[in-house]
Amino acid sequence: MKEFGFVLPYVVRVADINYGGHVSNAAVLNYFQDARIAFLAALGPYSELDIGAGCGLIMPESHVRYHAEMFLGDVLQIGVRTDKIGRSSFDLAYRIERQGELTAEGTTPLVAFDYTARKPRRLPPTFRQALED
Template identity: 65%
Template sequence: MPYRVRIADINYGGHVSNAAVLSFFQDARIGYLGTLGAFSEMDIGGCGLILPEAHVLYRAEMFLQDQLTIGVRVKELKNSSFIMDYRIERDGVLTAEGNTALVAFDYGKRRPCRLPSGFRDAVLSFEPLMGAPTDNDTGK
């Protein structure tokens, strides 16, 4: 996903703020969900998502008007949760990376639930190599 750094993303140090990077992750996540189909953070096929954990590693400063590329993928899919990885680059150079844990959440009942099968199938269809053995795993 392309993104141009706005003034609202800049902090008192003159570079992109911590909060802005988490917003970049959220924007990429929303785009990813839309790419899968009619999914959103509030509806992945009968329940929503809640984010209990986020990690960010800053590799280089990002500045006003920088043209960034934000990548996202599902790294790990479990029964009720999944991990998303994010990568932010400027001109092919890594500026930040991280991941978020996301849990399927029934907002009506206020509790976690299983990932809906339609969502799970959409992820596995979009990322067919996820969970497949690598050359190292098969001895090739």
């Protein structure tokens, strides 16, 4: 987890479990969102709805790769790091571990978005600098 500068601890809840007895696909995306929200707050503070200059963030897609099942009560570490910063977008990479074992990983591309104008925008310079730092 050392290549991830931000780590959020998380304990698997009963609401995260599906009929198969393990963490559901939807719960893993929620883990990514919880970690993303905490990561953004630690950067600035920023949020998904406010990265400055009247912009928020919108996610056009997400990617998840599962490596091991996760179960009720598991103590997880969710790592987040910035990847591929562009003019109006960037990627966040995620890694979920249980006691050092990789359980899931993924990425979410995020685009600076003006919710009032309903259009993508360039990343605000102060936010971009926070991502690069």
